[in-house]
Amino acid sequence: MDMGLTLIHWTYVLFIFLIIGFMVKRLDTTILCIVGIFLVSFIAHPSLPNAISNVFNSFIYAITELLPTILIICIIVAMSKSLTATGIHDTMISPFAKLIRTPTLAYWITGILMMSISYFFWPSPAVALIGAILLPIALRVGLPAMGVAVAMNLFGHGIALSGDFVIQAAPKLTGDAAGIPVHEVIQASVPLVITMGVVTTFTAFFLLKRDLKLGKISVEHPSANNAQTHGQLLSKKTNIIMAAIIPLLFIIDIFLMFKLNLQGSDATALVGGTALFILLAIALLGHKRKGLEKTTSYLVDGFQFGFKVFGPVIPIAAFFYLGDAGFTTIVGDYLPQDSNGIVNDLGAALSASVPLTKEVAAVTLTAVGAITGLDGSGFSGISLVGSIAKIFAASIDGSIATLTALGQIAGIWVGGGTIIPWALIPAAAICNVSPFELARRNLLPVGIGLVVTTIVAIILM
Template sequence: MPSPGMLVYFAFILLIIIAISFKKKPVIIAALGLLAVGTLDTGSFVAGIQVAFRGVLLTAADLLPIILLIGLVVAMTGMLKETETETILIKPILKIKNAAFLYWLAGAMLLALSLFLWPTPAVSLLGALILPLIHRSRISPLGLAVGLCIFGEGIALAGDYVIQGAPGLTARSAGVAMEQVLWQSLPLVCGSGIIASLIGFRVMTVQQKKNIPVYKLVDNRERLDGQKGEEQQKAQEQEEQEELDALPPIKQNHQSQKRKRTILALTAAAFYLLAVIWLIYGKLRGDSAVAVIGGVTLLVLILGTVLADYKTSFNTFGRYIQTGMKFSMEVFAPIVIISGFFLLGTHSGYENVLLHQGAGYLEQLANNLSGIVVLNKYSCALLVMLTAVLGAMSGSGFAALPLAGGIAAALGQAAGISAVPLAVLGQVTAIWTDAAVIPWGFPAIVSAVTQTDAAQIVRLNVLPWLATLCFSLIWTLFNY
């Protein structure tokens, strides 16, 4: 019999889905859900308040490295733009006028980086190139964001053939050999990747025709200097010109400034190249990779600020940091609340937030459904996919893999069918769900890098996501 807390938890999930479908931000619903579930589960309003805060606190702690990294990347990008160093870094790419080629080029670059670094540090690293590219090229930022979601996490992490973290976790959870998971996931990953990337390309071309300016894609919040309104931009340019006029003649020397920009561009490119080599050969993953990228970004920001003008570097550096962190916090503040609510349904949240032992709400639901539905290969496949989608709603497709793998093993044994294809189906479903249609998941990170709105990215991602799930389901049912 489901507990009152469990029933309320899924009722609030339904409310969140309804709010998103009506283009409303479900932050207040998630916050109320934290309080309601905590109060009903503990039987005390005071304890429920503590549960709500613990959920937000644990989520904030998990997301803090990403928040800081995105803030530093945005701050560094602002510095590169203000010093006009970005023109040197992206000059070869700016010669490419074909938006279609840029879509595939950025996707291929992110796919290669994600295979070795994992999606989050990879997209953050590529963000140093993407932001100036969006500002100065004609590619649609929303169309590019869709492509980054597809290539960055969808294709790269669904198979995870280099690091092998996802198939390893799936195999352990399902009690099967990892080699079987790797081999049987290959057609699903390749097929779903081709379908999603082609649909994403079509989405990009449609967005390209709309030609929406970047500053209109965000919720009227101040972004980097290049995204402010015309009046603010003119005022800033006038202020910058006055500051320039006040500088000594040596500072206004065009050749001197050009030489500094060249030195900074070469230094930044060299540092990031060394960082990638370090990550690959040092086999640094996850938080370790994030720390390396963040440290290199901070170093480039410091050097660039001092090299541009050491006399004003004290104030300028602080302004860059404030701009970057303000942007990052604006993006991730609502995500912390929403992810905190979904954390309650996971095994980790059930133990660390609600302070109970046992399976989380999501796993309990999957187990209950498996005891009600008649089991055959069709119902088992659908149940595994449903479990994977529910698990990924926490904002981490990776966190859903143990749940999907465990359910695949249990259903496979009960129905007398192999658990391997079911586990692979769950893996692909969970990763693609987080990559495409969870606004507080990977699309949130992509939105921060491309300075677009995560909800708009998710709406454009729905069709590629559905296509990948349909292909994966059909392939699994008719080939195993």
């Protein structure tokens, strides 16, 4: 590599490899990220108090950058809980139940509905929204609980979460790390998300049908325990009206996004504001005099969920923000005068010394994305793939957006809830199946999907 790289650069590279190694070993990376931030800061400016302070400052920087994303998730989850408590989600989904007549329809309707709701509510809340309603229906027509779990997993935690076209949390993380706008990541990810989604869902469906014929999977019979009852918080008429208005409001949001060209933080703010007003309306209508207290209660639940999900992301995001504009803000102007940031410097050095091809770059991004997903988060490592995509794109003069989207898809499909057993718990729990068995059933479809998607990415580059 270019010998102009400093000890700061080499230390940063060392910790990137250490973080990957920790993820492969399924070890938590929080302490490693903190140590990395401390050492990079200390090497840049040898002052112990300053280096210690910069660790804290890096967390503030990361939280500031991630706050809109964290906030939208908190509000969406809070709204989802109010929908569940009032039974509105039952009414919203009930028309689809009339369409489910066969196991095939049960698989695809469950999956497509899960994907549609996940784009707005994210998969974990969506599992709670539709699982308890559609599971008994699917069992009644002959689709086993494992098939329901697979459909919800692949369509929700796979397709919807890896693309994340509405809330845009994932493309914002990868786009920030890669130094490109959110809309470029989304645009590049569309054909890859479609490819990955089609390959995995059809493969899983055919394997499921095969095992049903061979008797490897048994169909359970629905019981009364599957039913979920709600208190009469709303009248039937009000429930139906709200169930119609809520999807309409989000459809209007999507129309406004296209009409007003709202993307990234602007689109997130529109969805978040809409969800917040829906939450207020439901709480006041459903709980009457207790509406004020219940609004706060729902929000508290949402914030607990949001920070629990994004807590592991903050330390690793703080470390990777050092690789770009965050270095000057957090540490200070201690890089060489001709430096364009640690990651850009590494990209220039790599492009000058290591001959890469499109094929090698694409395969590497898929592998790194999958490895970073091994922690079961799906989000904690996608900042890394964005940074690596930036390095590789400079080296091969290829599409940084395509590489970034590819790494994002691999990371979220593996870690977001389709392969890692402890990330599968919501869908596995609602369907009463083993998360380890669900992970094993997803492994082959997801593996085939990643191979095909990587090939498509190479062609698009």
